[in-house]
Amino acid sequence: xxxxxxxxxxxxxxxxxxxxxxxxxxxxxxxxxxxxxxxxxxxxxxxxxxxxxxxxxxxxxxxxxxxxxxxxxxxxxxxxxxxxxxxxxxxxxxxxxxxxxxxxxxxxxxxxxxxxxxxxxxxxxxxxxxxxxxxxxxxxxxxxxxxxxxxxxxxxxxxxxxxxxxxxxxxxxxxxxxxxxxxxxxxxxxxxxxxxxxxxxxxxxxxxxxxx
Amino acid sequence: xxxxxxxxxxxxxxxxxxxxxxxxxxxxxxxxxxxxxxxxxxxxxxxxxxxxxxxxxxxxxxxxxxxxxxxxxxxxxxxxxxxxxxxxxxxxxxxxxxxxxxxxxxxxxxxxxxxxxxxxxxxxxxxxxxxxxxxxxxxxxxxxxxxxxxxxxxxxxxxxxxxxxxxxxxxxxxxxxxxxxxxxxxxxxxxxxxxxxxxxxxxxxxxxxxxx
DNA sequence: CGACAGTATGTCACTAAGTGACACGTCGCG
DNA sequence: CGCGACGTGTCACTTAGTGACATACTGTCG
Numbered sequence: 001x002x003x004x005x006x007x008x009x010x011x012x013x014x015x016x017x018x019x020x021x022x023x024x025x026x027x028x029x030x031x032x033x034x035x036x037x038x039x040x041x042x043x044x045x046x047x048x049x050x051x052x053x054x055x056x057x058x059x060x061x062x063x064x065x066x067x068x069x070x071x072x073x074x075x076x077x078x079x080x081x082x083x084x085x086x087x088x089x090x091x092x093x094x095x096x097x098x099x100x101x102x103x104x105x106x107x108x109x110x111x112x113x114x115x116x117x118x119x120x121x122x123x124x125x126x127x128x129x130x131x132x133x134x135x136x137x138x139x140x141x142x143x144x145x146x147x148x149x150x151x152x153x154x155x156x157x158x159x160x161x162x163x164x165x166x167x168x169x170x171x172x173x174x175x176x177x178x179x180x181x182x183x184x185x186x187x188x189x190x191x192x193x194x195x196x197x198x199x200x201x202x203x204x205x206x207x208x209x210x211x212x
Numbered sequence: 213x214x215x216x217x218x219x220x221x222x223x224x225x226x227x228x229x230x231x232x233x234x235x236x237x238x239x240x241x242x243x244x245x246x247x248x249x250x251x252x253x254x255x256x257x258x259x260x261x262x263x264x265x266x267x268x269x270x271x272x273x274x275x276x277x278x279x280x281x282x283x284x285x286x287x288x289x290x291x292x293x294x295x296x297x298x299x300x301x302x303x304x305x306x307x308x309x310x311x312x313x314x315x316x317x318x319x320x321x322x323x324x325x326x327x328x329x330x331x332x333x334x335x336x337x338x339x340x341x342x343x344x345x346x347x348x349x350x351x352x353x354x355x356x357x358x359x360x361x362x363x364x365x366x367x368x369x370x371x372x373x374x375x376x377x378x379x380x381x382x383x384x385x386x387x388x389x390x391x392x393x394x395x396x397x398x399x400x401x402x403x404x405x406x407x408x409x410x411x412x413x414x415x416x417x418x419x420x421x422x423x424x
Numbered sequence: 425c426g427a428c429a430g431t432a433t434g435t436c437a438c439t440a441a442g443t444g445a446c447a448c449g450t451c452g453c454g
Numbered sequence: 455c456g457c458g459a460c461g462t463g464t465c466a467c468t469t470a471g472t473g474a475c476a477t478a479c480t481g482t483c484g
Binding site (some may be wrong): 245258260265267 | 440444
Binding site for chain 4 (some may be wrong): 033048
């Protein structure tokens with residue numbers, strides 16, 4: 001029974017996504033055909049469409065990698081801690097241990113997010129990825145506030161928080177693509193403070209402090 | 213010189229959008245072909261693709277109508293007024309005067325927004341429409357704070373505000389489609405307060421009060 | 425080890441989305 | 455009237471995406 005395991009499925013999707021993103025970046029989305037992606041990955045074109053509903057969404061897994069770290073950190077946020085403290089500790093820990101996503105993938109994600117600013121097809125994918133982020137944030141925030149994830153207030157906080165995270169990602173991504181030093185964004189302390197402040201502001205202070 | 217005027221172009225786009233939205237609602241997006249939309253409007257299929265980059269985006273003008281009222285009201289928000297007061301006055305005025313968008317269009321927009329919850333193709337269009345809203349909000353907020361629209365703080369406020377407006381629209385839309393009385397949302401006073409509160413919260417209090 | 429079941433993939437024919445090129449009708453202008 | 459500009463229709467064409475079927479792979483049970 002069982003078919004392909006989720007992790008296996010995720011791996012092939014990521015593999016396809018990497019090649020697609022590389023091609024999108026090198027020659028543009030419109031100029032990249034499904035056949036080309038398939039050839040680059042080494043599978044048949046049909047397989048591409050089995051794993052992705054359309055060409056643009058081939059970029060989604062790579063784009064997702066760009067936010068998956070932060071989302072993972074937020075999932076593990078204990079109720080009795082300040083957001084900035086938790087972020088700082090976790091991001092520092094990730095810097096020492098094996099990072100969950102490779103630097104090359106982060107770079108690809110950054111490039112895709114930057115491309116999304118001008119390529120409308122990719123923008124839709126990017127927004128869909130952020131939409132997914134928002135739903136997951138809804139669960140986290142709902143949990144923290146002791147409310148169901150589909151509660152109106154929870155959804156508002158989640159949407160606002162996801163929105164400012166997106167703006168940050170776009171902002172940093174644009175700077176990096178423009179040639180800014182990547183190290184500039186390696187200051188865990190400052191980064192944590194900025195994210196925490198943005199989320200706290202966007203939720204009117206509802207998310208950020210310990211909850212009793 | 214000059215070609216088709218913008219208003220003319222907008223009119224044909226809206227016309228196409230109405231028929232497309234009706235068909236999407238009646239038989240689903242996938243089951244609706246470009247040829248069908250063209251026939252319903254009474255133009256050639258080629259003309260459809262001249263005005264829209266793809267099938268799903270045919271719904272965008274109608275979807276946009278759903279937020280255009282609020283956006284117009286916000287554009288005219290004087291610096292020395294509280295948001296709730298301005299909203300209340302303007303929405304009440306619009307109720308008396310000729311409304312900027314017909315009730316039928318509002319209903320179509322509501323249906324499309326509801327459909328977007330399950331149809332991924334439409335969701336992308338809906339998110340793109342919200343993205344547009346966000347950009348316009350950026351101009352309004354930047355103006356209000358005396359900052360350029362691409363300032364990071366302005367963008368964060370605009371994104372968060374656009375996000376909570378979207379959540380509200382989805383929430384109200386879902387209720388109406390589910391059969392709630394439309395009149396329930398005709399209470400201008402309550403509606404103004406809710407929008408104002410949501411925006412004020414999402415911007416950490418930065419947007420909502422008069423600015424000196 | 426070997427037969428079997430389930431499923432992911434390849435192949436191929438097919439539908440439909442979307443584009444390019446060109447001809448035609450219309451409208452404003454001298 | 456003649457001219458130029460532009461929106462639209464027609465048609466051929468490319469390519470995204472699906473359905474159907476054959477095949478190869480993978481794990482399980484005897």
